[in-house]
Amino acid sequence: MLYRKTALRVAAPVAVLALALTACGGGDDKKSDDKKADAPKSQNKPAEPTALKAGETTTGKVKEGDATVTYDVAAQKVDVGTEAETKKLVSDPKDAKGLVVATAHMKITHKGGAPLKDTPDVAETTEIYADGTRGGLLIGAAEDAPGCEDELDLEGWKTGESHVLCETYLVPAGSKSLEVHWAEKEDGKPVIWKLAGA
Template sequence: MFHRNTALRLAVPTAVLALALTACGGGDSKSEGSDDKPKDGAASSQPKEEKLAAGASTTGKVEEDGAAVTYDVAAQKVDLGTAADAKKLVQDPEDAKGLVPAVAHIKFTHKGGAPLTDTPDVADTTEVWADGTRGGLLIGAAEDAQGCEDPLDLEGWKKGESHVLCETYLVPESAKNLEVHWAEKDDAKPAIWSLPAE
């Protein structure tokens, strides 16, 4: 899983968003010669994932500022934008050629543990996959998307409260199958929702 933190988000200008992964399937562990797909066996070497329908929920514990918090997690939908939208979201429009933004909406409910003393990290392991390949992360894009909440406003999140947090990825314009992946931590097996584009 690809993890990023709030400090990285704060460093990104809001007018022009950074494309953290410039190629679908790329990432911080990308190997030489892998082009824009994972090395053979990368996906198959992962443990079997939990498969969920749209709106179904799973439960996970996340380390939030040194304390474990239990969340109920439900991916609700993926809003798919246009090629024109994608070009507006990156510094170099060539980086978005053939791609469209996909905004994953995930509802997180604080089920147990202490109230948060800082901005939440629970959404940081959210990924959008298209046709079996991870998309390219756009840091900071989701905070302005309709129906999405800004994690920076959620300090003090306590048991019983639910919030919709979003992540934006660039995926191929021709993608047929979209999935939202979420895990408790980077090296945990993800829960996977297969969601239609809206």
């Protein structure tokens, strides 16, 4: 996960917007996204029928380096762009045909545990589903989205502090329903927020 974060700082903006397209086709060779890209189709469906509403909070424990931190996590919203905007974010506009960028805004509060010694991993398990299928991860876009904070600036995050971290995916244009999934760890059972499509 740290490789993915630091890699974003040493390349040109468009070049780092690599696509980890799953339902949309294509792939990505970044280690942190291998499990997402290789998930069987049976895992690309919502894991449970009940869901939270936008802004509702769940609490989870996340392994951050050698410590465990308790967080309150709430999906606030998903901002959905246009196809024209999306084409400008990728190195090859053909990769974005029929797709739009969707950015999940997660308000996360450090509730217990030691201050972070490194950048946080808590938002790394955030995924966006559109009409029941997981979108394709767009690496490097969320840090520049309005209202989103850069994880690389959050070393030393202490109890009581809240930050808005984001993850950006490509989803089919015109999707009727959006879901934000978040889990305490990569293979954990996700908490789901249901949101309206765009």
